[in-house]
Amino acid sequence: MERLQKVIAQSGVTSRRKAERLITDGKVKVNHKVVTELGSKVSGNDEIEVNGIKLEKEAPVYYMLYKPRGVISSLSDDKGRKVVTDFLGDVPERIYPIGRLDYDTSGILLLTNDGEFANLLMHPSHGVEKVYVCKVKGIPDKKDLNRLRKGVKTNNELLKAVGYKIMSVDRTKNTMILEITLNEGKNRHIRRMMEGIGFPVSKLKRERYGLLTLDGMQPGDHRMLNPKEVKKMRHVSR
CATH class of the missing domain: 3.10.290.10 (RNA-binding S4 domain)
Known part of the structure; x- marks a missing residue:
């Protein structure tokens, strides 16, 4: 409804x-x-x-966009900045983003005109996994990183990760690249969580959403989900 x-x-x-x-x-x-x-x-x-x-209903459509950095996850912006639908000008249907990615975050963003599908994926109780890769300033140790699973309290809100994986460490530049998995998506979730343990994020990308990945795509690219992918995403969200 x-x-x-x-x-x-x-x-x-x-x-x-x-x-x-x-x-x-x-x-x-x-x-x-x-x-x-x-x-x-x-x-x-x-x-x-x-x-x-x-009112004539449009047939439901489902798209995946590789959102570049510096783009608003909205249909319009009063400051004249680029918005995600600028990259889907060839789509005739009126579509809108499922959730959002921060202005400075890149990666998978889904768009649709199917409200039921959008609600399925966004509802926190459904726990659809989303995998991010982030570059952080500093080199957190195991004790620091284990706090991500236990939860980091910031602004009276407890932020948690399902899991993490260390991808690489650069001791010369004093940075680490982490893969972090979430099953919820609060506002600036990963950035706030990492700031909470003292290791701010300098770069962030969402690489997987449920069963969907960015394979074969470049920033700004979009494609339509096929019926099999839509069915699998519905199944995952339930």
């Missing part, structure tokens, strides 16, 4: 703010009944009319 104004906006008819105005003005019907209450929820089986015109 999704909010009515969100469904209208995602259909491409209008913005969410204008959709809210249409609802309160009595211009929207759900299953032939006028709905004026904001926050009303609808399912994929409900018939929606806006100004007497039936």
